[in-house]
Amino acid sequence: MKKAFYYIFTVWILLWGQVVSNHFLGGTLFAVQWILIAVLHSGLTRGPWAGEWIGFVLGILVDASSLGLLGIHAILYSLAGYAAGMFRRQLDASKPWTQAIFSWMVTMVYFALYLVVERFFSVNEGTFQWAFVTVPLMNALFAPLVFFALDFWAAVWDMTPVEH
């Protein structure tokens, strides 16, 4: 039960955080994808299973909130969670530099895949925007902060993952 509440509250807070962030920074070069960073955190700390689930749930909610293509963020965030989970043995997720560089790389791949998937399923042709360059940098900049906040949040709930 506690676990369920933890995940529900986490998803809800992340969704609110992203909406608030979009309200003030959306459409600018300084937007931050808090949800994507959180999905990477889930994958890196809890493994691919949790990363995929959290990515899928958050992705489908993001799609619904934007009335964009339903499923596009679900695909991309699930992939991000899976990739982060698969790399968790190779990466030391406790190091800020690792968090920043991994977030930067995944966000670059995310944007590339976003354009590809959108081209398949939408009549709109995705076009290059400078945000595709700056947002990964912003994500990298804020990744250590998000990782720290999520670790703290998990500790408050006594839900810090334990490796077996």
Next chain:
Amino acid sequence: MDWELYERYRSTVLLAGLLFVSSLFLAFQKTSSVQHLRAFLVRFTLPPQRFLGQLKNSSSLSSPSADRREPSEGSVAESVLDFSGHFSGEEKRKIQVLTDENARFRDLFQVKESKWPGAIVAHVAGRDPQRWFQEIVLDKGKEDGLEPDFPVLSIVEGREALIGRILEVSAHVSKVMLLQDSLSEVAATVPGANGEDGVVEGTNAHELILKFLDRGSQVKIGDLVMTSGLGNAFPPDIPVGWVEGLEPDPRQLFLQAKLRPAARSNQIRVVLVLTK
């Protein structure tokens, strides 16, 4: 053995399943079942967006009521301090916010009553950061009377300005294709220059482009561009934007004008949807 295999590769199996489900959603966007799912999910995601959309109103409306409390004896000194500067400045700001908000709504309802009494007022409920200049989401949908292709206006300084048209509707929310979307095309005219007609297209950025002007066009910088009403997609004489620059098109056959939109897409909070 199969179970062990599944345990070993369960993350990959799950990923395949999630990707398959997501692909189904993408492939069957328009089907009623996916639309229903979307409408269900929107109920979870709209509250924060609505809250933020009305944050200014609520904060500015709730604070004055809190400030209207009767001053106690102990707060006399505070009220003296208030007059000395800090709090009165804050009050001034709140009054300014309320005044602006009132003016915006007054303009909106005046235009609605005088020109389009059947129009529907809707709030901007959200927008996708990756399609910032292309789409906005409204908090009204099919059950409120909205249909695809209805024109959407904003009110700027007491005058209407075209911002786009309804692209998709679900039960309680709808998506607007903004003029800035590169797929948007609006038949337009420049009233001051012998009624020259053209087509306004989006650029996926802030500005618009008025295409197909004659090379000897009399259009000049500062001219107002309005809808022409051709094609019946939009009513005539609604401001679209102002000419900011003129240049030959890439094929050198026509002139094209860069337009500053009549309504800044970043400042849209409340819109009028024209019903047909």
